[in-house]
Amino acid sequence: MTITRRQWLFFSLVMLIMACDFCLIHLPYRTSTDLETVDFGVAMDFMLVIPFVYYMVLVRKNQRHWTSVIYVSFFFGHALLWFLHSPGLRLLIYPVDLLFVIVEIRLLMRLFRVGSTYRQMRHSSDVPGIEVFESALTVHLGSNPFFRYIATDLTLIYYSLFSWGRKAYSPSGTKVFSYHTTSNAWIILIVMSKVLLLEGFATHILVQHWSHFAAWVLTASNIYLWLFLLGDYRAMKLNPLILSDSALRVRYGLRFKLTIPMTDIAAVTETSNVRLTRKERRETLMYESNVHIALNHPVLARGPFGLQKSVTGLYIHLDQPGNFVRCVSNLKDQANPEDRQ
Structure with missing residues (x-):
């Protein structure tokens, strides 16, 4: 993003x-x-x-x-x-x-209607509850940046604190591909936990001699960033890539999400040590790449805090890249048998 x-x-x-x-x-x-x-x-x-x-x-x-x-x-x-x-x-x-x-009273009155909309949408959808809640918020609160920020905060609080014990989302009739097991996200979380929580405490003691307000702002920022990293890892674990006959659902932690119709996928290949030009970086998303998904048309990817980006390709990391490439290729061949002739 x-x-x-x-x-x-x-x-x-x-x-x-x-x-x-x-x-x-x-x-x-x-x-x-x-x-x-x-x-x-x-x-x-x-x-x-x-x-x-x-x-x-x-x-x-x-x-x-x-x-x-x-x-x-x-x-x-x-x-x-x-x-x-x-x-x-x-x-x-x-x-x-x-x-x-x-404005807050007006907002509170609209929030009362979010609950009923959430229950209605929850009964008619099998997607995770947190995504249904985000959709219900969008229905009543629109795409206001402030509300997007609130939705992001609620999502990271859910994944970091209340998602423990939940199973990964795996709808019937689809293939799922995890990407958290061999990713370095867990290592980053451990290292940053030490830096943010332990060294952050020492920094708080040091800064408070200059300003108590600045010390608490710094500490609150460290805790927020740690919760974001923890929520991002939990979201990676609970939201694998989901491949159906019609679309590829990508929820890459808390970093971005998009749904790609199979007809928009041009090619899927395994990659390593990829270097992109400045123009390619502006048009793609890249995270620990071992798989490249090229698109026929730009697709809108949504990130945290309401950030959006139109992309023509994805460079992502998967635990089993070879299996993913074969499955996508087989689905495309079945949908377009004349391409094999």
């Missing part, structure tokens, strides 16, 4: 605005009036300018729902509390809080 140019543009503009405001705040001022004027300007940047940039760069162009602007304003408005020197200006955040509460 890749971050789009507009997302990079938004993040760059936000960092530029915050850097300028940080410098302004720390300049020496002779009177309290000057300081209050600077604080007011910084408050306008955080509560109006940054949300406006978000709307113009990401919301308006991509036709997203305007309510996400309220979340951006709420987040940066409360981040502003760490910069302001004038307590009176903190009252400016109250209108944003009121809008946030109204």
